[in-house]
Each structure stands twice: as structure tokens, then as C-alpha cells.
Amino acid sequence: NAGVTQTPKFRVLKTGQSMTLLCAQDMNHEYMYWYRQDPGMGLRLIHYSVGEGTTAKGEVPDGYNVSRLKKQNFLLGLESAAPSQTSVYFCASSYLRAEAYEQYFGPGTRLTVT
């Protein structure tokens, strides 16, 4: 039981490049989330999904897109990376609604945009 895994762990991009972060969970959780963590700001929700085929915007969605084609996977895309997207990205999943069930987090992806 691997829990929540994220690929890749580290990445350096140049401004304007694109990339996709992959999140996978093997706990059969319905809900999945993408957060970014910046110094002094805690974690902020980018996008989330309440089930296969559904996505919704979080607190800071601009510049990102997501897809949930399979229940176990949640992809985060950056179409044209900007230095402001330099951050640590965390994926999380929960059995059902966030307020009632704890979220399980992946190990994070450290992204640097130069």
C-alpha cells in the first residue's frame, strides 16, 4: 500500500515550458487535491476533484489545469510556466469530504521555474 505518490520529486523548468505533475493514490479515495506550499504562506488549494471525471477550482487556480480521467490519478498541468509558480506542490486524497475525513498527502514535488 503506497498511499499517495507524486512524480517527479524535483523539476527545473524554464519560463514558458510546460509540464505535468502526476499524483496517484491506491486507497480508493474519491477526493483528490493539489496544493502549493510557499514560504510563510502555508498550503493553498489549487484545484480539487470530488470523483473521477470531475474537477473544480480552488483558491489559486490561475496558470494550472487538472484532469482526473481515472479515480486513482490526478494530474496537474502547467501550460506555460512562470517564475511565480516556483513552489513545492503537494497532492492529497481523502475518502470523502475534506471536512469530515483527513487528507493523506504525497511527498511533494519541488518545482523551480527559471
Next chain:
Amino acid sequence: AQKVTQAQTEISVVEKEDVTLDCVYETRDTTYYLFWYKQPPSGELVFLIRRNSFDEQNEISGRYSWNFQKSTSSFNFTITASQVVDSAVYFCALSEENFGNEKLTFGTGTRLTIIP
């Protein structure tokens, strides 16, 4: 709007001392949930506790205890007899029961350093 404030940015204590991490929240809902997460130096976030707004009983788990007071909108976390392994960033978080709003609002975290 929901908000979580962790006013203590960094705390350092000597091993075996007790330490309390403060968390103050704001919400207009009567039903909400509060969480604490630990982020050790390795980077992953580890769930510690969840408390709903109708349960004001304090909780104790080994050396960890939590004090929930609705009157002061606080959900403080105490570590008794601290150990070096407790060194981490601790986040308090709040979620309201609001269908369509799945937001878990995190505080900015408190970095706790336990000095051997």
C-alpha cells in the same frame, strides 16, 4: 470567510520541556472541522488530529494533547516532554461544512525546533 492564524512563526525549546502551539480560527459556520498536521524535515505532511465543532472535549494522545475552546476560537496543541523527533513545522487547518466548498484552509505554520 474562513481563516486560521498561527501567530508563532518559530519556537525553540530544550528537549524535555513542554511546548504549546497556538491556533486561532475564524469562521461564520456553526459546523466546522479543525485539524493539525505535522511536516517533519523530510517534507511530507502527517495527519495528527481532527476535531469537529460540536466536540469540545480535550484530546490526549501520548505526549500530545489538544485544547479546543470555542469561546476563544482556539485549538491549541501541546507537546509534553518534547523530543528531538518533534522538530517539525506544524500546521493548523480549518474546514467548513459547505457543499461545493471543499477548501481546507491552512495556517502559515509554526516551526518547532527541539534543542538536544
